[in-house]
Amino acid sequence: MKRPSIMLIALLAVTLFGAAGAFAAPAAQAVLTIGVDQEAVGIDPHIVTAFSSMRRIDLMYNRLVRLDDNFVVVPDLAESWEVPNNVTYIFHLRKGVKFHNGRELTADDVQYSLQRILDPKTASPGRSYVSLITSIDVVDRYTVKLNLSAPLASLLDGLTSNNCSIVAKEAVEANGNLQKTDAGTGPFMLQDWIPDNSMTLVKNASYFEKGAPYLDKVIFRVIPEQASLLAGVKSGDIDLATISDGATIRQASKDSKVVVMSKPGLNMRIFSFNTTKKPFDDVRVRQALAMTLNRSEILGIAEFGMGKPTGPVPVAATQWAVPVAKLPYASPDIAKAKKLLAEAGYPKGFSFKITCSATYEGGLAVAQVAQEELKKIGVTAELEVVEWGVYIDKWVKRDFETMIELRGGSGEPDRFLYRTFYSTGGVNNFLFKDAEVDKYLDLGRTQTVLADRKASYNKLQTLLTEKAPAIFLYCPNENQVMGKQVSGFKLVGNGSLFYVTFTKVKR
Amino acid sequence: MFRYIVKRLLSLIPVLFGVSIIVFFLVRLIPGSALEMYMGTQVEATPEQMIELQRIFGEDKPVPVLYVEWLGRILQGDFGYSLRTGRPVLPDILSRLPLSLELTILSLALALLIGIPQGILSSLKRNPFSDVINRVIGLLGLSLPQFWLASLMVLAFANFSGWIPMGNYIKFSVDPIRNLRMLLLPSLAIGIGLAAVIMRYTRNSMLEVLQMDYIRTAKAKGLTKRVVILRHALKNAILPVITVAGFNTGYLLGGAIVIEEVFALPGMGRLALYAIYQRDYPVIQAIVLMIATIFVLVNLVTDLIYAMVDPRIRLDDGGR
Numbered sequence: 001m002k003r004p005s006i007m008l009i010a011l012l013a014v015t016l017f018g019a020a021g022a023f024a025a026p027a028a029q030a031v032l033t034i035g036v037d038q039e040a041v042g043i044d045p046h047i048v049t050a051f052s053s054m055r056r057i058d059l060m061y062n063r064l065v066r067l068d069d070n071f072v073v074v075p076d077l078a079e080s081w082e083v084p085n086n087v088t089y090i091f092h093l094r095k096g097v098k099f100h101n102g103r104e105l106t107a108d109d110v111q112y113s114l115q116r117i118l119d120p121k122t123a124s125p126g127r128s129y130v131s132l133i134t135s136i137d138v139v140d141r142y143t144v145k146l147n148l149s150a151p152l153a154s155l156l157d158g159l160t161s162n163n164c165s166i167v168a169k170e171a172v173e174a175n176g177n178l179q180k181t182d183a184g185t186g187p188f189m190l191q192d193w194i195p196d197n198s199m200t201l202v203k204n205a206s207y208f209e210k211g212a213p214y215l216d217k218v219i220f221r222v223i224p225e226q227a228s229l230l231a232g233v234k235s236g237d238i239d240l241a242t243i244s245d246g247a248t249i250r251q252a253s254k255d256s257k258v259v260v261m262s263k264p265g266l267n268m269r270i271f272s273f274n275t276t277k278k279p280f281d282d283v284r285v286r287q288a289l290a291m292t293l294n295r296s297e298i299l300g301i302a303e304f305g306m307g308k309p310t311g312p313v314p315v316a317a318t319q320w321a322v323p324v325a326k327l328p329y330a331s332p333d334i335a336k337a338k339k340l341l342a343e344a345g346y347p348k349g350f351s352f353k354i355t356c357s358a359t360y361e362g363g364l365a366v367a368q369v370a371q372e373e374l375k376k377i378g379v380t381a382e383l384e385v386v387e388w389g390v391y392i393d394k395w396v397k398r399d400f401e402t403m404i405e406l407r408g409g410s411g412e413p414d415r416f417l418y419r420t421f422y423s424t425g426g427v428n429n430f431l432f433k434d435a436e437v438d439k440y441l442d443l444g445r446t447q448t449v450l451a452d453r454k455a456s457y458n459k460l461q462t463l464l465t466e467k468a469p470a471i472f473l474y475c476p477n478e479n480q481v482m483g484k485q486v487s488g489f490k491l492v493g494n495g496s497l498f499y500v501t502f503t504k505v506k507r
Numbered sequence: 508m509f510r511y512i513v514k515r516l517l518s519l520i521p522v523l524f525g526v527s528i529i530v531f532f533l534v535r536l537i538p539g540s541a542l543e544m545y546m547g548t549q550v551e552a553t554p555e556q557m558i559e560l561q562r563i564f565g566e567d568k569p570v571p572v573l574y575v576e577w578l579g580r581i582l583q584g585d586f587g588y589s590l591r592t593g594r595p596v597l598p599d600i601l602s603r604l605p606l607s608l609e610l611t612i613l614s615l616a617l618a619l620l621i622g623i624p625q626g627i628l629s630s631l632k633r634n635p636f637s638d639v640i641n642r643v644i645g646l647l648g649l650s651l652p653q654f655w656l657a658s659l660m661v662l663a664f665a666n667f668s669g670w671i672p673m674g675n676y677i678k679f680s681v682d683p684i685r686n687l688r689m690l691l692l693p694s695l696a697i698g699i700g701l702a703a704v705i706m707r708y709t710r711n712s713m714l715e716v717l718q719m720d721y722i723r724t725a726k727a728k729g730l731t732k733r734v735v736i737l738r739h740a741l742k743n744a745i746l747p748v749i750t751v752a753g754f755n756t757g758y759l760l761g762g763a764i765v766i767e768e769v770f771a772l773p774g775m776g777r778l779a780l781y782a783i784y785q786r787d788y789p790v791i792q793a794i795v796l797m798i799a800t801i802f803v804l805v806n807l808v809t810d811l812i813y814a815m816v817d818p819r820i821r822l823d824d825g826g827r
Contacts, residue, residue, distance in 0.1 A: 197675070223673055232673050391539075425551075
């Protein structure tokens with residue numbers, strides 16, 4: 001047999017090595033696809049209010065401080081801080097943090113960002129979190145000092161808001177605003193945005209967290225239907241989806257192909273009273289209704305049990321929340337409720353309207369259960385189901401008797417309670433004015449010793465439950481549904497996607 | 508003919524003017540405003556911030572003044588900025604037009620390809636059995652709700668990636684094959700219902716025409732069945748079908764809202780829906796004007812096709 005020629009062997013070897021070379025080509029990109037049901041409405045962190053926008057900003061920007069998954073304030077751009085007296089805060093910034101345009105972040109950028117937030121011309125929703133700041137001093141390249149006009153215990157928590165992100169000044173000046181522009185320092189950078197379709201973010205290779213992010217790309221896909229979102233996760237088309245519909249979550253939990261992460265969030269379901277409209281101007285009537293509604297039943301029916309009953313401070317904020325069992329009206333007492341109604345002059349009950357909407361926030365299901373339960377004390381509720389825009393309009397004009405609402409609570413009690421229940425609070429749509437509640441709200445905001453603050457807020461939670469400008473029902477769960485290929489993701493109760501920074505995808 | 512077209516195009520001006528007044532004032536009668544939606548129930552603003560916000564959202568002047576200002580800008584081609592996103596209105600709307608156009612053409616093509624032959628066949632009464640089958644299928648096509656059919660398709664095809672858009676819509680100019688694959692199911696969802704309508708119109712029209720004397724004459728002359736049906740009967744029966752097709756084209760070009768929602772397609776329908784939800788006045792006004800224009804143009808094209816198909820129809824009423 002003829003010996004194979006050297007040439008042939010050489011050719012074979014080259015081919016084999018070539019093929020091996022092709023297989024040793026650069027590893028495939030690690031891409032996470034996130035399904036969301038709403039498109040972002042602009043991405044300027046100092047201007048936007050929509051949750052959908054916040055989820056993108058979670059990944060593109062940093063703030064001075066952020067919340068971890070237990071609502072504890074931890075360093076973000078500031079690696080440490082001092083509070084020499086209760087109207088002065090000094091932040092020491094990390095060194096070597098780069099904006100996505102390559103420039104290093106310094107104290108000047110913090111000063112610029114906070115000033116932009118405080119400027120009335122910006123009309124920033126973040127202003128109310130930091131409104132007591134009178135001046136921002138640049139002490140040196142990496143140190144910035146905030147001076148307040150009065151103590152504000154919730155300042156640090158307020159600074160964790162996406163509305164208080166630190167932005168690059170030159171980007172704002174070049175574009176007027178940042179609605180379409182990325183001017184952040186975050187783990188991911190904006191590459192591409194096709195509205196109502198997808199947004200592509202790429203890894204920030206110079207992110208200050210060593211090794212992170214692990215993903216090369218994050219793609220947001222807008223898929224309006226909840227059922228389509230679940231179908232997408234099951235088929236592997238999307239890796240992670242934020243699903244809020246209870247029935248869909250239940251379906252997902254039964255499916256072994258997907259993983260459901262669920263935990264009580266900071267949002268709060270409440271039954272609001274317009275305390276200026278009869279008969280709800282009489283606290284006894286409000287208390288009677290508070291004694292009748294059964295939180296567990298409403299939670300079980302309206303949200304398929306996916307949540308936890310709560311008082312005025314979201315139950316997930318374990319540092320501050322008084323357990324529901326220790327608050328008044330923890331469980332229904334129909335006899336007492338009827339007695340109170342009789343005392344108030346309504347022995348035969350009365351009828352009134354509950355304003356709600358068919359959207360998730362509008363709580364139609366909650367209203368329906370409440371309607372049934374209130375029959376037990378002879379009270380007839382008529383449901384006024386309106387379109388979402390009309391619902392908001394009625395809320396703004398205070399044109400309602402009672403309403404089902406979904407409020408965004410906070411881990412830090414002052415941030416939510418002050419604006420909501422202070423007699424001149426910006427979102428006090430109950431038109432509730434109570435001197436004692438005001439007193440404790442002011443105390444809680446200015447006290448600096450933790451034990452004192454805890455005492456004030458404990459008292460406040462009991463007061464608010466007793467005076468019932470609203471009935472505090474439950475905190476629904478935050479849910480994320482993901483495929484088994486996703487690891488390293490953690491849920492934060494305010495819906496933040498921050499932990500995508502540490503997420504990996506295995507294919 | 509040319510004069511006729513010009514006259515019809517000129518009629519666009521009073522139509523659009525009327526539509527602009529109606530939409531501008533009507534949409535502001537709905538309770539709720541873009542500013543309120545933006546603030547929601549969580550945001551606090553100081554009085555100075557509110558003044559600035561009212562200026563940004565265009566609520567600082569009386570409505571008639573705002574209308575005149577808006578009209579002036581429109582005439583210069585400036586359609587303003589979305590109150591929701593701050594993006595310029597016209598480019599966003601125009602960028603969605605190709606998708607709506609594609610969806611319309613595909614749906615109509617499917618509907619005509621299925622509906623007309625079915626309609627003809629069922630009008631020939633070959634045997635009562637197939638007649639019943641056709642009628643039942645037709646009824647199903649009419650009664651099946653579009654959103655239900657669409658949702659079923661999404662669930663059934665979720666595992667075959669590439670057939671369901673799922674928020675990664677690819678334009679025709681970028682990748683025609685994948686684009687057509689993604690639009691096939693949505694077009695089918697629309698087309699089935701439309702095919703049923705067209706089938707019925709075709710069948711009824713054909714039944715009428717086949718009774719006519721000239722058909723009997725044609726048969727007597729010894730022409731083949733195919734020539735009789737296609738050349739003589741169909742040409743006369745097709746007119747009502749053109750009307751229906753034309754009307755539906757105008758409607759579809761305005762955006763198939765339900766289909767776009769279920770299949771997550773970035774079309775004009777979804778843009779209009781969310782603009783209305785969020786009271787995004789500049790976008791609503793611009794889209795309504797665009798749809799009005801589309802309707803007028805589609806009507807014009809329909810009339811021209813009529814004239815081409817039926818020589819008895821004379822378009823210009825001058826010169827009798």
